[in-house]
Amino acid sequence: MSSPVRISLDVMGGDHGPDVVLPGAEIALTRHPDIAFLLYGDSARINALLKDRPRLAAASTVIHTDVVVRMDDKPSQALRKGRRVSSMWRAIDAVRMKEADCAVSAGNTGALMAMAKVNLRMMSGINRPAIACLWPTMRGESVVLDVGASIGATAQHLVDMAVMGAAMARIVFDIERPTVGLLNIGVEEIKGVEEVKDAAAALRSADHPGLAYYGFVEGDDIGQGVVDVVVTEGFSGNIALKAAEGTAKQVADFLRGAINRSFVAKIGYLLARGAFRALRDKLDPRKSNGGVFLGLNGVVIKSHGGTDAEGFASAVDIGYDMVRYQLLSRIEAGMNDRPQVGRAAVADVSVSDELQVPS
């Protein structure tokens, strides 16, 4: 049997802390018995909860921490008070110290990203981190990034995200060359998307072995599952994700309200509830819970702060997969021959120069 996957947990993170994190870890452990957990947090609370969970207790090491990063702490606050001493920092630090293969936290995104950047640092050649999520589509799921790590992106950042997102998609979907699309808007000849166009040119001409560049996709193509990986900068990515989540919730709420207003409709709902359950299942945010931080020297997974044990287990699952199937070395391999922005254009110029040489 291969060596265990060692996962460090920020047990105090999220809206519910240990009450969700530990049951979630237990669920993930039943699916992946080869996980070894490092549990960072209030040891009294953790040990009390572990009493009724002998199997989780057997797979876990508890490390006491006093400081908790709160959900509304700003990144700078979190760093000031939580550096070296908080459960969040220590969970990340375990990855840096090679004591864990991956850290999972339901704590606040800004603080987690700030600590991860400060502690793990960026991978060589990558300037900015990205957060990748799994987006439910008509065809299954797609990887979408960046959904909020940073705002704006140069063409090279977009290309780097394509390479990193494809590395993740290879693991999640088990396909050799995932299709990658660049998110764009449909209006032609509009000024200001030079970065997106330059990234497209680089990706198209590079023919990178780790991904199949598809072209531009628009906002409505994401949910259709047109490509395996959708790349955009973090502002538009975050807004697209939340607008889509909001719409799904809005549709569900509206339908529930409309059904509840009529007795006959309620009967109808009961008869059709298999279909409704399938829909709820399909759109269950818990199943696609787990934002993967990309570009760092280590695997860090962000769980939704308000999720339940099932949702937290999904975040642990995705961390497990990223470690077991070697996300970092796949990204490194992809970055070795990453497409260079501008190289294509330069090559074109030299060809045309050659042609113009008087013969």
Place this chain on the structure above:
Amino acid sequence: MSSPVRISLDVMGGDHGPDVVLPGAEIALTRHPDIAFLLYGDSARINALLKDRPRLAAASTVIHTDVVVRMDDKPSQALRKGRRVSSMWRAIDAVRMKEADCAVSAGNTGALMAMAKVNLRMMSGINRPAIACLWPTMRGESVVLDVGASIGATAQHLVDMAVMGAAMARIVFDIERPTVGLLNIGVEEIKGVEEVKDAAAALRSADHPGLAYYGFVEGDDIGQGVVDVVVTEGFSGNIALKAAEGTAKQVADFLRGAINRSFVAKIGYLLARGAFRALRDKLDPRKSNGGVFLGLNGVVIKSHGGTDAEGFASAVDIGYDMVRYQLLSRIEAGMNDRPQVGRAAVADVSVSDELQVPS
């Protein structure tokens, strides 16, 4: 009775041209008998269709044009071949010549915006146009802009859009001070949203009589109807709109598929179909059809290219309202005392300077 609202139509625009535009115009005319239409396009086709529509014919003047801007023409191509001679240009030109109060086209967005900018020019003090749409929400509808006129926005552009969007919302929702939110992402202290923050500071301190500034909203707040007007730059606005539209379609398609796989579920659907109809009605893209171009010296409405007569009629309706309730003079009034970016900060500095004067 007040004077008629004169609406010029690009009859050749859209996927279906006259076959949708004229029936759509007729529907709008039954709702607003005081419309006078100028119909630009192939007069033979138009007159043939008007034969069976005596009421529309009586309210219309037909002006023959030879050139059609196609749905896939780039803006520059459209201007080259269509300037002065196409149905699209002529419909806009009627507004410039004060022969019409408003132009409506289902033609391609980029070409329509390019022609509108070139021909009507920007309103004094406004640097960039915006496209505003009506977004169905849990509470009704909200005005969202910019959904794709231009990419990126300075703080002052965002403020100008707030003023213009509020002017439109006052008409559509008949409220004196619509609430306005700036679209942002939730992560604190992230670099790159200085424009959004500066616009927020200006809007907050200005206390503009035409709008009530709410604060930041996130992508999922749009569909909840948290504010009457949502302001963002065109790239993220377009992507948010399409992601939401895509999700609504995805949910509907999935539910339809799930219901069709089971006989009992089909029976259930029949019983609950009132609720489904209410949902379809709520999300009917035809009802919120009609993007309003803001910032130009004239009212131009963009209809979806693929819509049907009912959808085109909605676009005419919104143009009618914008004229009848004086969108342009409302925007002008709002711009007269528009919040100035930086002024708030400057005021703060002088106060603190005063305090530091040795006494």
